[in-house]
Amino acid sequence: MIERVLVVDDDQSLREFLTITLGRDGFEVVAAASGPEALRAMAEAPADLALVDLKMPGMDGLETLRRLKELSETVAVVIVTAFATTETAIQALKEGAYDYLIKPFKIDELKLVVRKALEERRLRWENQRLRREVELRYTLGNMVGKSSKVQELFATISRLAESRATVLLTGESGTGKTLLAKTIHFNSSRRNGPFVAVNCAAIPNELMESELFGHVRGAFTGAIANKQGLFETADGGTLLLDEISEMSTHLQAKLLRVLEDREVRPVGGTKPVRVDVRIIAATNRDLAQAMARGVFREDLFYRLNVISVALPSLRERREDIPLLTNHFLQKFTELAGAAAKVLSPEALACLEAYAWPGNIRELENVVERAVTLEPGPIIRPESLPESLRQPRAPDAFHVDFPPEGVDLDRLMEQIERNLIRRALERVDGVQSRAAQLLGTGFRSFRYRLQKYGMIERGAGPDGASDDPAE
Numbered sequence: 001m002i003e004r005v006l007v008v009d010d011d012q013s014l015r016e017f018l019t020i021t022l023g024r025d026g027f028e029v030v031a032a033a034s035g036p037e038a039l040r041a042m043a044e045a046p047a048d049l050a051l052v053d054l055k056m057p058g059m060d061g062l063e064t065l066r067r068l069k070e071l072s073e074t075v076a077v078v079i080v081t082a083f084a085t086t087e088t089a090i091q092a093l094k095e096g097a098y099d100y101l102i103k104p105f106k107i108d109e110l111k112l113v114v115r116k117a118l119e120e121r122r123l124r125w126e127n128q129r130l131r132r133e134v135e136l137r138y139t140l141g142n143m144v145g146k147s148s149k150v151q152e153l154f155a156t157i158s159r160l161a162e163s164r165a166t167v168l169l170t171g172e173s174g175t176g177k178t179l180l181a182k183t184i185h186f187n188s189s190r191r192n193g194p195f196v197a198v199n200c201a202a203i204p205n206e207l208m209e210s211e212l213f214g215h216v217r218g219a220f221t222g223a224i225a226n227k228q229g230l231f232e233t234a235d236g237g238t239l240l241l242d243e244i245s246e247m248s249t250h251l252q253a254k255l256l257r258v259l260e261d262r263e264v265r266p267v268g269g270t271k272p273v274r275v276d277v278r279i280i281a282a283t284n285r286d287l288a289q290a291m292a293r294g295v296f297r298e299d300l301f302y303r304l305n306v307i308s309v310a311l312p313s314l315r316e317r318r319e320d321i322p323l324l325t326n327h328f329l330q331k332f333t334e335l336a337g338a339a340a341k342v343l344s345p346e347a348l349a350c351l352e353a354y355a356w357p358g359n360i361r362e363l364e365n366v367v368e369r370a371v372t373l374e375p376g377p378i379i380r381p382e383s384l385p386e387s388l389r390q391p392r393a394p395d396a397f398h399v400d401f402p403p404e405g406v407d408l409d410r411l412m413e414q415i416e417r418n419l420i421r422r423a424l425e426r427v428d429g430v431q432s433r434a435a436q437l438l439g440t441g442f443r444s445f446r447y448r449l450q451k452y453g454m455i456e457r458g459a460g461p462d463g464a465s466d467d468p469a470e
Contacts, residue, residue, distance in 0.1 A: 002026065002027065002028050003027055003028070003048040003049065003118055004027070004028045004029075004030065004045065004046070004047045004048050004049075005022050005027045005028070005029050005030070005047060005048065005049045005050070005051065005114070006029075006030050006031075006032065006038060006041060006042060006047035006049070006050040006051070006075075007019060007022075007029060007030070007031045007032070007050075007051050008031075008032045008033075008034075008035065008037075008038040008050060008051065008052045008053060008056075008061075008064060009031075009033070009051070009052075009053040009056070009080065010033055010034060010053060010056045010057065011053070012033070014053075015031040015033070016031075018031075018051060018110075019031050021107060021110070022114070025111065027114075030045070030047065034056060034057070034058060034059065035056060035058065035059030035060070035061075035063060035064035035067065036058070036059060038050070038052070038064055038068065039064070039067050039068070039071065042068055042071050042072065042075070043071060046071070046072050046075065047072075047075055048074075048075065048076065048118060048121060049075065049076045049077075049078070049114060049117055049118055049121070050065075050068055050075055050076070050077045050078070051078050051080055051101075051114075052064050052065055052068070052077055052078070052079055052080065053079075053080050053081065054079050054080065054081035054083065054088065054092075054100075055081065055082070055083060061079055061080075061081070061092075062079075062088075062091060062092065062095055065077050065079065065092065065095050065096065065097055066095055066096075069095070069096045074121060074124065074125055074128075075121075076098045076117040076118060076120065076121040077096065077097045077098060078097065078098055078099050078100065078101060078113055078114070078117055079092045079097050079099075079100040079101070080100070080101045080103060080105075081100060081101075081102065081103065082102070082103035082104075088100075098113075098116075098117040098120065098121075099113050099116075099117060101113060143179075143183060144320065144323050144324050144327045145317060145320045145323065145324075146319065146320060146323060147312075147316075147317040147318075147319050147320050149312040149316055149317050150312070150317055150320060153180075153309070153311070153312070156309055157180070157183060157184060157187065157309075158187075160184065160307050160309075161183075161184050161187040161188045162187075162188055162189060163188075163307075164278060165306045165307050166259070166278070166279045166280070166281070166303070166304055166306045166307070167181075167184065167279075167280045167281070167306070167307045167308075167309060168280075168281050168282075168283075168304045168305045168306075168307070168308045168309070169181060169280065169281070169282040169283075169309050169311060170282075170283055170284075170287075170308065170309070170310045170311065171284060171310060171311030171312070171313070172284055172311075172313050172359055173284045173358070173359065173361070174314075174358045174359030174360055174361035174362055175311040175312070175313060175314070175359045175360060176311060176359075176360050176361075177242070177282040177284075177311060178197060178240065178242060178282070180309070180311065181195075181197070181238070181240045181280045181282065182195060184238070184280060185237065185238040185278075185280075188238070188278070190236065190237050190238055190278060193234075193235075193236035193237030193238070194233060194234050194235075194236070194237035194238075195234075195237055195238050195240070196230050196233050196234040196237065196238070196239050196240070197239075197240040197242060198211065198212070198230055198239070198240070198241060198242065199242045199243055200241060200242060200243045200244055200245075200246045200247045201242075201243040201246035202243075205247075205248045205250075205251065208247070208248070208251055209251055209254065209267055210223075210227065210229070210267050211229065211230060212229050212230050212231055212251075212255070212264075213229040213231060213254070213258070213264040213265060213266055213267060214226070214227050214228045214229030214231075214232060214264070214266040214267070214269075214273075215227050215229075215266050215267035215268050215269070216266050216267070216268040216269045218268065219266070219267045219268025219269070220267070220268070223267075223268065226266075227266075229264060229266065231258065231264045231275045231277055232264065232273060232275060234275075234277045235275050235276055235277060236276055236277075237277065237278070238277070238278045238279075238280060239277045239278070239279055239280070240280045240281075240282065241255075241279065241280070241281045241282070242281075242282045243282065243283060243284070244281040244282065244283050244304065245283045245285040245287060245290050245295075245296060249294075249295065249296075249297060252296070252297045252300050253297065253300075255300065256297065256299060256300045256303060258275075259279065259300075259303050259304075260303070262274065262275060262276070262277075263275060279304070281304045287301055313356070313359055314356040314359045314360055314362075314363060315355060315356055318352060321348075321351055321352050321363070322348060322352075324360060324363055324364075325343055325348070325351060325363065325367055326343075328363065328364050328367035328368070329341055329342070329343065329367055329371065329379075332367060332368045332371040332372075333371055336371060336372070338371065339377060340377070341370075341371060341374065341376075341377055341378070341379055342377065342378055342379070343378075343379050344378050344379060344380045344381070346380065346381050347370075347379050347380055347381050347383070347384060350381050350384055350388045350389055351363070351366070351384075351388065354387075354388050366384060366385060366388065369383075369384075369385065370383040370384060413452070416448065416452075417452050417454075419438060420434070420438070420445075420448060420449065420452070420454065421454075423437045423438050431445065431446070431449070431455075
């Protein structure tokens with residue numbers, strides 16, 4: 001992309017010189033003899049850089065600078081003057097100028113300033129673009145899901161995002177706890193502050209204190225310089241403590257003190273440092289069980305559990321699988337620069353029947369694999385992992401064990417009832433065919449129907465007779 005330079009100077013010979021010089025370096029150059037003429041040129045086609053003479057009749061360089069910035073916040077402006085003073089230089093910089101050149105200047109000096117100004121502009125524009133993309137990605141409107149559980153989740157996030165309260169995110173691995181933490185951050189008043197995440201399970205306990213709170217030089221062997229901890233890094237923003245259940249009880253006590261006092265003490269330091277950080281903690285463990293075993297502090301749990309948000313597993317929101325799949329299909333085809341792909345009904349049926357122990361993360365990996373391996377526009381079951389193409393056990397066999405355990409007899413009764421009901425639904429209520437689906441004799445099937453009160457005693461098969469042969 002050719003960058004556009006606007007030269008603003010009432011000296012015609014200098015305008016022509018700059019136009020020729022910069023044009024030879026590959027820039028598109030537009031010249032203007034006055035401030036008003038420069039504003040018209042800028043309104044017609046925005047420039048990336050403006051070289052503006054300070055002393056011009058009518059509208060001077062500083063006023064032109066201010067007006068150009070009103071038209072485009074991203075334009076880099078360099079003031080050119082033969083009457084440089086400290087006051088004018090400071091004023092120009094305050095008004096938003098990148099730098100200034102003093103006449104007469106050398107060509108190499110001009111090229112250096114132009115190159116550095118454009119480079120800074122590119123970096124600033126790229127940072128703004130990335131921040132817009134990040135904010136857009138983590139807005140509530142871009143979170144995928146139509147199920148009732150997800151809609152409840154969205155409503156909860158909308159209410160808690162603007163608060164300062166500590167949040168505890170719970171849910172199985174792969175359900176999107178980190179994504180949700182980022183969404184909360186970028187929808188809060190802290191969105192312009194840093195978002196810092198640390199996985200408490202990934203850092204050894206002996207290093208974790210320094211990682212969180214920092215250290216001073218000489219605090220321990222290898223501490224050759226002062227180091228800022230993640231709490232200070234996240235000051236004014238949000239700190240995600242992922243896998244909080246893996247933190248040692250020794251460090252839990254120090255974390256509790258930080259949450260209470262809102263100040264950290266670096267390892268080896270004597271002076272506390274005030275921090276303004278919102279804490280979001282996340283875990284895939286049962287913290288009630290961890291407290292019962294004595295590996296998680298009860299007082300810390302209640303400090304973290306101000307607002308608790310439980311993320312549903314993908315098994316609990318199966319109606320979202322088509323939406324999530326299409327979302328990932330679009331994402332990975334765009335990243336690969338490939339043509340759009342769609343999922344065949346057979347492949348979608350495989351995804352909907354799978355148990356998804358790895359949740360959304362596993363689904364994302366499966367879709368990425370399919371996009372990579374499938375050369376055609378339609379993704380078929382053959383492009384899915386073999387494990388997804390195998391028949392899966394019914395949902396009723398998945399059990400999330402509560403702390404108090406389960407009633408096995410009652411659970412088996414629920415499973416049997418569920419299988420009978422689904423078999424009858426599959427064959428439109430024809431009991432003899434439902435018995436065949438379940439691989440059992442008709443009389444045994446009828447006994448179970450009567451046992452669970454799913455049919456009145458004495459009624460015949462499908463409302464006719466006790467024996468299909470009659």
